Amino acid sequence: MERNSAVVGAVRRLRTQAPQQDHYYQRQRRHPEKDDEGWHGKKPGAGGLPRLLPEARASLVLLLYLVGLRVLVHISFLRLLQRPRDPTEFDAFRARAYLENITAIGPRVVGSPENEILTVNYLLQQIKAIETESNNVHKISIDIQRPTGTFSIDFLGGFTSYYDNITNVVVKLEPRSGAEHAVLSNCHFDSVPNTPGASDDAVSCSVMLEILHTLSKSPEPLQHAIIFLFNGAEENVLQASHGFITQHHWTQSIRAFINLEAAGVGGKELVFQTGPENPWLVQAYISAAKHPFACVVAQEVFQMGIIPAETDFRIYRDFGNIPGIDLAFIENGYIYHTKYDTADRILTDSIQRAGDNILGVLKYLAKSDNLAKSYEYRHGNVVFFDILGMFVLAYPARVGAILNYVITALAVLYLGKKTLQLRKRAVNYLKELAIAFFFTVLSWLTTLLGILIVAVFISLIGRSLSWYTQFYVSIFLYGTAALAKLIFVHSCIKKFHYKNTNEQFLGEVFFDVSLVFWSVMLALFTYLGFCSAFVSAIWVAFPLLTKLMTYKEFKEKGATMKFLLIYLLGMFVPCLYVMYLSWITYEMVIPIMGRSGSEIPPDILVAASVVVSSILLSSYFLNFIYLARSTKKTVLTLTIVFAVAFILVCSGVFFPYSSDLTNPKPKRIFLQHLSRRFHDLNGHLTKSDSGIWINGLDYSGMSHVTPHIPELNDTIRTKCEEESPFCGLPWILPVNHLFRKNWYLPAPVLIPKASAQFQLLSKEQMPWDATKLTFEISGPSHMSLYLRPRPGVTLSRWSLGDGTPFANTDGDYFVYYSHGLQALPWRFWIEMKASDEPVKGMVTLGIATHYCFGEDQKSPQLHVLLERFPNWTVLSSWVSTYDQFIF
Structure with missing residues (x-):
């Protein structure tokens, strides 16, 4: 009996200890040991159990904590500035006057009188007035450039551009004795159709005019020149900056640049690109900007292509090999590129803030010894970020890695x-x-x-x-x-x-x-x-x-x-x-x-x-x-x-769009009254149609509009012409992969007064077993060319870009064309190579015209339809034609 009792006792002890031995962490609940957890043997809390957080109080504290963080972030975005009292400082009110006068001209589309004559004349008038008031220690030179050129970039899946006789207004401020080196400041005065373009980019040009005025009256001479480029064709995908940096005789002296852009209407201007490399440029911004707002995260996100956009920064970097700083207003992007982008929506504080920063940086660079030797300071990338807009921390990337x-x-x-x-x-x-x-x-x-x-x-x-x-x-x-x-x-x-x-x-x-x-x-x-x-x-x-x-x-x-x-x-x-x-x-x-x-x-x-x-x-x-x-x-x-x-x-309580005029957040819709003609290999017309081609620029398509305009429903969804490049539709940019849902409402045939002329000038058989086709086109200031080689045929060379054809992922080729007020007919050639004798032609070619301004812009049918859209929409529209040929 005694031995059995001993056995029973041992079993009981093992049962008591087993849960603690099976899982070490179960034992820690009762016996926290210093050698295991680093805690003292003292048991925390009452009764030896660990003290736990009360749910209600802890949750409330965490909620208040998050709300407090959000309030601090909101405060950091406010623009609390004082007006300058010193006449030698930037004056936002004078800059606002420039802004209001430029936007009063209306939409400034490349090729339109508003862009090529009225805006240019206004800029020249203001620049000459500034010149007459300038201090004698400075010299101001003015040049009007009208370049013609072509280039290709990897944008939206493949893009080639050709421009003819577009306009740049270029001003150089330098010491009276001249300067060997220069810093460039860039804005663009053109706008997309149907918008006054206050933020994009008239406000930047107004800021530059005021900076020119301020610097020219300063008695303090500069060490280097400052070149102010008021470029007149940025919205045509960076054409004017390319024409300037590749052709203007002043560009040889440029060692750095500042590009002023917009992705929103007003607010704080964000430094979202710098370099390439050249950490000294970031240090210049940190030293000179009064109200810094910069982050390398934005730079890496932008340069990874997550945001589908490009700025003139890319042109100066890739074609000019010049380092620079890219700034953009980012607030209220809801009305960017719309009719609501007006001068009154840009706060004077935003103008003052941008002017203070850019003036300070330009002055710093124009007096910097580093500018003259900028090519010697490419010491890798730099980590930079602002602390709630108060100051910027920056250090070399190699230091950051360590x-x-x-x-x-x-x-x-x-x-x-x-x-x-x-x-x-x-x-x-x-x-x-x-x-x-x-x-x-x-x-x-x-x-x-x-x-x-x-x-x-x-x-x-x-x-x-x-x-x-x-x-x-x-x-x-x-x-x-x-x-x-x-x-x-x-x-x-x-x-x-x-x-x-x-x-x-x-x-x-x-x-x-x-x-x-x-x-x-x-x-x-x-x-x-x-x-x-x-x-x-x-x-x-x-x-x-x-x-x-x-x-x-x-x-x-x-x-x-x-x-x-x-x-x-x-x-x-x-x-x-x-x-x-x-x-x-x-x-x-x-x-x-x-x-x-x-x-x-x-x-x-x-x-x-x-x-x-x-x-x-x-x-x-x-x-x-x-x-x-x-x-x-x-x-x-x-x-x-x-x-x-x-x-x-x-249940649909939260309607996506707002028609509040004080803070509109509209739905964007793009309409083109389109007439199409398709021709066969013999030049005979095989098919034609006409209608209003409609694109809703967001995911909801026409679902919210259909109750107001019942005929805009899925029964008139556009069908893709599978054998045609870009579906046989007149895309003004190669974005068909983003907008596959579009609508085609039948409408009467419309023939613009300034119709396009297209012809094949010659067909030559080249010694290297290629066929060369030379074409000539004349028409409005905006046209698009679409090419698709036929099966068994390759497009080997052409007279555009750098001579090497640039196709998109579908194998189609896209060329964007624009010209200024006057231009000669556009002449270009392509070379095709065929693996076998083609029986159905070598290439399908489409040419689209876009009447973005003037008397041909709107048809009576467009006017009637536009009036029927609800007030929470914002509409961009014009007349287009599309002609397709097989050669």
């Missing part, structure tokens, strides 16, 4: 030391860290997938862009759902996988998971050469500092409210900066969704970006899910907010 690797090493040292402290438990710790990392990534992926399913559903039921006018709808719809999903997934993991595990240890492990993730990202981005890796560096360095700040409180008392407040204080910088970057991104990207085409559902893009922002901001706060007493109320509240937003969005 700093990033040092920070990564500190994170590895922290994790390594912590692992070594566990001694015999190190393998178990690494195993649990790997499991926690897996759960974290799983939570991110499931959250992203779940939110994308919601976005797809909303797109399928026709409720896309519900957040377009009020962006916060996307936060309530996708942001709350993302957070609810993240918290729910981790709460389930805590409940079912970590059922009896010490909560403090879980808080430590999931903090380490985020640290591991950001350290890996930091090392990877640094290795790949991304200057934007500094963001990851912030998300490693400050959390390590936060860990040091909270160590004592957490070790002794557990997860208290004091611990939470200290933690939030330590995470203030990275959280604020990520929110700042996110808001800059949304400020630029959300308006672009209104003109991004009909193929990519914008809700998917916005949902994904909101989820990514949520993941970034919450990455170091997931550990609080394991340190909280409960998350039920938080998940329930977020779910209710999401459900209400989802129901309201699905």
Whole structure:
């Protein structure tokens, strides 16, 4: 009996100890040991259990924290400036007068009298007035350039340009004794059709006029010249800047440039491109700009092609081999390139801010010794970013790489030391860290997938862009759902996988998971050469500092409210900066969704970006899910907010567009009254039609317009002419891959008064087994040429670009043509090579005309139709013709 009692007692002891021995972390709930966790044997909290955060108070603090961050970001975007009292400083009121006079001319389309005569005459009048008032220490030279040329760039899938007799107004301000070197300041005074183009780019030209006025009256001489280029054909895809940099005799002296652009109407002007290389240019901006706003993240995003746009910066960089700075207004892109882009919508503070910055930088460069030797200062890229618009931090990319690797090493040292402290438990710790990392990534992926399913559903039921006018709808719809999903997934993991595990240890492990993730990202981005890796560096360095700040409180008392407040204080910088970057991104990207085409559902893009922002901001706060007493109320509240937003969005309460004249956010629609003629190999007309070709520039197409104009429905969707280049449609730019949903409403045939003339001048058989076709075209100032070689035929050479034909991904060739007021007929040739004797011709050629201004711009049918569109739309329209031939 005694022996049996001993056996029974041993079994009972084993049963008591088994759960603790089966899982080391279960034991940590009751017996935290210094050699395992680095904590004292003292048990935190009452009753020996770890103290956990109260859900309601912790959630409220976190909410207020996020709201506070958003308020600070909002304040940083305000333009609180004082008017200058010194007459030698930039005067925004005088610049505004220039702006109002330029925009009063109306739309300034290349080739129109408004652009080529009225605007040019106004600029010359103001420049000559400035010259008469200038100080004698300066000399002002004026030149009118009208270049002709051609080039190709990789833009929108393949693009070749030809321009003839376009206009540039060029002014040089230099010391009376002359200057060997110069800095260039560039703006463009032309606009797209149907818009006064106040922000893009009349305000920049007005700023340049005022800078010229200010500098010319200064008694202080410059060391180098400043060349002011008022270019007259940027909207024709960078033609005037190409004509200037490749042909003007002053360009040999240019050592750097500043390009002034716009992606929105007013606001702060963002430095979004610099270089290539030349860190001294960034230092010049930092030293001289009074109100800096610059970020290398924007530069890398733009240069990766994520935003489908180009500026004159590319021309000066690629064709002039000149380093520079690219600036653009980014606020309120909803009315960019619309009739609402008027002078009164640009705040005087925005003009003053831009003028102060650009004047300061130009003066700095014009007195800099580095300018004369700019080619000697190409020492790699530079990391630069502003701190809430107050000042800019910048350092060479190679220094940044060293700093990033040092920070990564500190994170590895922290994790390594912590692992070594566990001694015999190190393998178990690494195993649990790997499991926690897996759960974290799983939570991110499931959250992203779940939110994308919601976005797809909303797109399928026709409720896309519900957040377009009020962006916060996307936060309530996708942001709350993302957070609810993240918290729910981790709460389930805590409940079912970590059922009896010490909560403090879980808080430590999931903090380490985020640290591991950001350290890996930091090392990877640094290795790949991304200057934007500094963001990851912030998300490693400050959390390590936060860990040091909270160590004592957490070790002794557990997860208290004091611990939470200290933690939030330590995470203030990275959280604020990520929110700042996110808001800059949304400020630029959300308006672009209104003109991004009909193929990519914008809700998917916005949902994904909101989820990514949520993941970034919450990455170091997931550990609080394991340190909280409960998350039920938080998940329930977020779910209710999401459900209400989802129901309201699905019911159509949030209409995408706004007709509010004080802050319009319209739907963009493009219409062309089009007459088409198709000819066969013998020149005989085989088919012709006429109608109004309609493109909605966003994903919703005509769904919101159909109730107002019932005939604009899917029964008149445009059919693609499969055998024709670009579907046999008169695209003014090669963007057919973005706008596959378009409509063709039958209308009477229209023959413009200034009709185009097209002819084949000659056909020659070349000695190198090629056929050379020479053509001549005359017509309006805007035309597009489309080429598709027939099967078995290749286009080997042509007289355009650099002589090498540039095709898009479909194998079609696109040429954009424009000319000024007067031009000779456009003559060009192409060479074709055939593998076999072609029986159905060698090439299909289409020529489209675009009457963007003047008496041919609008037809009576267009006028009638335009009047029927609702007031929340903004319309761009003109008359076009399309002729197709086979040779």
